[in-house]
Amino acid sequence: MNRREAAIDLGVRAAFMALVYLAFALQLPNYYTVHGIAALLDGAVLIGTVSIGVGITMLAGEFDLSVGSLAAVTGVVVIKMVGIGIIPSLIVGVLFAAAIGALQGLIIGVLGINSLVFTIGSLIGLRGVALILSHENSVTIPIDQLSDTDFFTTPLLGVFSPLSAGMVIVFVVAGLFLRFTRWGREIYAIGGGRTEAKAAGVPLLRPMIIAFTCSGALAGLGGAVLSLRLGSATPLGFDTLLLSAATTCLMGGIALEGGRGSVVGIAIGLFTLRFLVTGVASLGAPYYVQNLAAGGLLIVVVVVQLLATRHRQRRARMTLALQPG
Amino acid sequence: MQSDGAVLRMRGISKRYGSVTALQGVDFSLAAGEVMALLGENGAGKSTLVKILAGLERADAGTIEIGGVLRRLRSPSQSLHAGVAYVTQELSIVAPLSVAENICLGSDRHALWSRRRLDRVVRRHLDLVGLGDIDSATPAGDLSVAQQQLVEIARLLSRNARILILDEPTAALSDAEIEKVKAVVRTLAAEGRSIIYVTHRLGEVFEIADRVTIFRNGHSFAPMEVKSLDVDRLIEHLLGRRLEQMFPERGSISGPVVLALRDVTAPGLREPVSFDLHKGEILGLAGQLGSGAAAVVRAIAGVTPRLGGTIALHGRPLDARSVRNAIAAGIAYCSDDRKRDGIFAVRNLFENFTSPALPRITVGGVLSRGREVKLASDLAAFFEVARDRLGSHAGKLSGGNQQKVALGKWLGIEPSLLLVEEPTRGVDVGARAEIYRHMRGLANQGLAVVFVSSDNQEVLGLADTVATFFRGRLVRITAAEHLKPEELLRDVTHPEAVAAGGPA
Amino acid sequence: MLRTSIRSFGLPLRGLAMAAALLSPLMFGHSAARAESKGLLVVFMPPGTDNYLAQWQKGARAKAKDLGYDIKIIESSRDQAEQDSQVQQEIASGEKVSGYIWWPYVNAAGTGSLRALSKTGVPVVFTNQYPIPGTEKFWTAYAGVNDFLNAETAAKALVKACAESKTVKCNKGLIITFPAGYSAGSDREKAFRKAAPNLTVIQSQPSGFMAQEGYKTASQIIPAHKSEITWVYTENDSLADGVIQALKENGLQPGKDVLVVGGVCHGDTTNLLNGSLIGTGVQAAFLEGWSSVQSTYKYLNTKKVLDGAVYLPDDPNKPPSDDGAPHRYNFIPNPWVTNAKADVDSFKLWGYPFKELCNY
């Protein structure tokens, strides 16, 4: 896929997102009011933040399955520590999650083990840790302190609350990092061609640790912020987060084999999915319609992508040997 | 530091892979500003040595001194820091990244990579390798293989390394590009950098190398001045035998026509191609990369679609729209990349040998172990693969043995036509002779064989008939006996000079 | 070149059209029903994939229709964060809502969203999960089950059955609960232990909601404690179904060697009728939904809440009256039914027979 094709691909996905938006906006006035959009943005914060982390590992040709469990552990940790203050506990929580992510990246990088395989272990194990830390119960902050985190969602700038503005900042920073820094491009490099990148002198461990630290930290950030805002954390929480985040990335055109995709794509995938899920729920349709619609949509994306790829391959096959000679 | 000006001194380097000794106490040194060629059969240890130097492999024993300082080279980046840059045999281009990013990849000089800044950094190097007119922001995957190889060289230039390793850099390049690479090598040496040049092409040794180090069976021999050598002496050192022994005797061809192409066009061909191939005949298609030689066999094998003309097999029209069709018609095809699609590296030889002939070892959908063992051992015996290797993974064999498997498995389908691209790519000299002998043996037993090769010696030595290709056109078809090496070389490099001589 | 690449992307565009066609029926199915009505009730709840919740929805819809209200049920995924986002979305929609009914996925974690709902000034009726102390100012009334009562009833019935049994002398037994971390589960366990202090618990094991999960857990623990088990308490009858099968496979006769109590009719009645269960409590999901809507209505009608708790009468034939103000806590009844067929057949609550309330 060359640059123009990539741009067209992104354009088609964006058009698709707009279509989903319009389909629901016709029915739901809150899709175009300031409050409604603000709520849509706030509702996208958790999945958006975590999706970037998952997306970064996918760009590196890896897959972090542990994000949901890690978000739950971090939520429990942060709520238990909230006595030291909201922001300090948030920072500690994110550092904790980043450390776990870095450790995973280190093990995966040093052993060269497939992360899909390794993180199934941490997916199960970290959930167990969350249960142990919380004594198998929800942990809460005192009710009179609930309003302490109100500032998270108080409108700040038009449709942006500090929370959604934070998400936008995360998106922008991640985008700039991936696009314009050596470390960011190394993540693409090890995803686009592991042995090639190694042969070119990229130290594989560094991008690997960075990618998993990002996904750990962002999963932790999502889990911590949401838990603080809700005033409690449950060890069983964030169960569906992994699938949502993965679906977001896939809808946004992040290739599972690594190296291809962009933060803009993740944003498009995120809102395509959020428009759909929020819309279905707001209409009062049963939950299974969400399943059907999201599953069906993803099937459509898979099939269309497949047909487009095959078409391109057929063309490439015809012109394969027609190189200037 | 020694007074002889050695920038690199490796002492007592040993390396084992499992039970195989790749290097045994090898000493190696390199002087500043020299081009040192490394020669040796595959598996002789030269690639292992440069990989250790490049930080891709770790030596089991031995020391490495660079610029008089002892170094531990545990990773490519450590090697880079020590001033060693490496262009691999396999490409190290990351397809989704841009050309500029690929050049800067692995260097830690700039933390921020904006497009404009990178372009400024790499422009000079791109100009030097003749890629001055491409946009450095193009994804490298969009370039041709040769261009990618040049990008790698440009990367190497950007490294400012004192020691440059080029591991068979010209294997996939066309002549014009090879010239470019050689020119770059000479420029670099003139600048005072030392170059280790790993190659299989003896000609290149004489053209650019100052000294040559020969490897045999994991040992290295003392470097020799190239000026003091000629080709025969070099080959003698390399093999311990003479070139003539390499190619088997030709037989006489009198069989019926097996394959007939009439005005065939296919992707990669600019003009229609026609020829006949007889039973027991070996046809060599000679040509450099992009010449169209490979395009012909790919069209016959159903890998790429045939765009026009007719192909007849045993007088009946063949319409192979896929590889499966072609196989069903009795056509066996070996690509030029056996690791990619020739062998199953993680399966044993039984399974490899019988893979195209499953129907033959199956009774009612169930595999018969007896038949499988019989077929595989017969094939192994035919190709002289040691029987006790049959249980090991194909990936563990030497390049030569792998090639025997990739070729030999086809006999199970009882083919009437064998198509082979680059039959001895990545195969050491000793095993080459064996493969030539087997191919001739097959032809003698009545198989029609077409092979594609960019190795002119191979074409001249092995083929009965030679078809030369240049830039998508068939230049001419000649009996190999009547073809002089100089003519062949001209045909595949600049046939305009002999345009009057050929029918095409 | 450009033209070919546009052609190659014609495929995705065609895909878009297909997707849009798939989506459109979904769009237009809904707004039609909004005829003349007294107002709109909005329910937030976990997904109805669980049959209990689906049954609850039926009751709520039936009562809302009865009272002339529109009802919109917003189901979340199994995620408190998602539910919170739905609350924000609904509040932002500016839709005119007469009352909210709130069923958090995780009770404690839902407090923030509950608070947000309360700030809109629209009455909020809490249901199913017993409100956490301290959140009183965020909700208008509670209507639904009482997990403590429920477990207590089960415990009392078990103690009584033990006393009456000629074959078992109850001492040691097992508790099989809802999954770890699920608050209704720990509430029930606590209340059960408190109400039956003389029963010795060998092991209390979190399991799930369904018979299969109950079986999975029980079939592993029971062989080890075969000789000493005299009773088993599970947190609903589906789990009990699993336990009963495991007991039988280990050669223990439920009702004779071991007394099993589930306490909440759920799923199937086979084991109740054949005596494997000592009885069951009719905590009907249908009635819980029904009464949540009724309590909302009663508040909207009177704008008043009476202090304290009330157990809605367990009149067999007549549902509680729609008149008057709701109490602060409105618990649906949890009448006990023995395993006698006559008892089951004749049972009625608020005019609904046992079969209708318990088989879903």
Add this chain to the structure above:
Amino acid sequence: MTSFRPIADVAGAGSGGEFDPRVATRRRRVATAIVIAALVVLAGIGGAFTPTFLTFDNLLVVIRQASITGVIALGMSYVTISGNLFALSAEELAILTACIFGWLMRAKFGLALSLIATLLFAGLGGAVQGGIIALGADPIITTLAFGGFFRGLASVVSQNQNILLGTDAAQWLGTGRPLGVPTQSWAFLILTPLAWIVLQKTRIGRVLVLAGANRAAARSAGLRVGQAALLGLTLLGLCCGLAGISAAAQFGQAVANLFQGLNFDVVAAVLVGGIALRGGQGSPIQAALGAAFIALLQNFMLLNDFSSGWRMTVVGSLVALATCLFHILQRRRE
């Protein structure tokens, strides 16, 4: 027309001549040996600490526990060995088939017809995914998408109600104990060697293995690579169908929230069994052993009253450790 025949006819070959491929490949069965050793060690430790652990009854329980996960893991091992990583829709397809079976039984289609129709549907559900994957789609994304879709369909079929089968006709399938061994365990014990035989001894099994080992080489050897994904996913679908039917039959009811977390249980079994993710290597027996090992461990922890938190932590760490161990072994051998 003449064909080239350098090789004598193999049809008359005997039982294997002087070469036995098994001898040569024996040393590669390390992974299997490790899992078996781990099973024995765990059983020994368990027996020493927990008196009831090593009783016949308890071992029967363990096998019963391993059965559903194990049967699906057999199907999953085909998917993995064929080089298609994992299918993340096994849980959902099992739920859907349970609901469909329940629905058919309730609608009085009769046991035989319901069984056949359900299994057909299950196979079809797998085959559709397999077909799309065979065309070149990514297996993870495809199965993820179908998983959501199946889950939604299960809700539609069941209307989110408990579907009561209303007849005991199917009960035996879920609760029967021929010779004292539960039907599920019979299925597991019979299907495991069967799966091994199909993979090892049949032509289509060989195609699957070769396609997993090197897709391009298989294609250029003229094998139908698409068959591998199709076969793997279809068999997985059938295994899911068996699990669904057994679950519905066991209690005479089906509901849309069965099998919570089954996907990862199955994948964990495949990984603990030491099957390499890159395909072309491993055997269904390893998946079966993996499932048995996890069941044994779970049982041990349950009997010793580990909290669910600790149980999950231990199992998770085990999966991580096992995968690291097998990975290192694999790497050392290469």
